[in-house]
Amino acid sequence: MHxxxxxxxxxxxxxxxLLADGEQSAGEVGAIVQEEFGITQPAVSQxxxxxxxxxxxxxxxxxxRxxxxxxxxxxxxxxxxxTRCRDQSS
Structure with missing residues (x-):
């Protein structure tokens, strides 16, 4: 996948x-993403x-964990x- x-x-x-703030458990990430996007835990896992x-x-x-x-x-x-694309347009 590109x-x-x-x-x-x-x-x-x-x-x-979320991970840019530091290492997090799958459960922590899942809880936030499930709430924000209304998706299931299996979808977060995917x-x-x-x-x-x-x-x-x-x-x-x-x-x-x-x-x-x-x-x-x-x-x-x-x-x-x-950067290459920006440099070409200059």
Whole structure:
């Protein structure tokens, strides 16, 4: 999936915004996103999986909890692409 396809979804963008504040559990992220978007916990899990599988988020186990964090590498690639586009229009 292309990076802009991943970020084109408002739920995934919101999840990344939440994770930008620091590592959070799937439950913490899910509670906020479920309330804001009116989606189910399985839907939140699917969005977290898309972010993880496309390199935008990392996950680590801590007991029974899953803690998610932003992986900045794909965001740097997007920033590089945007910079090239901005530079060409100057």
């Amino acid at each position: 990076a802009f396809d991943v970020l084109g979804d408002p739920v995934r963008r919101r999840i990344l915004e 969005h977290l999986r898309v972010l993880r599988e496309n390199g935008f988020a990392t996950v680590r186990a801590e007991g029974t 899953r803690l998610y964090a932003v992986d900045p590498a794909p965001l740097a690639e997007i920033d590089s692409w945007l």
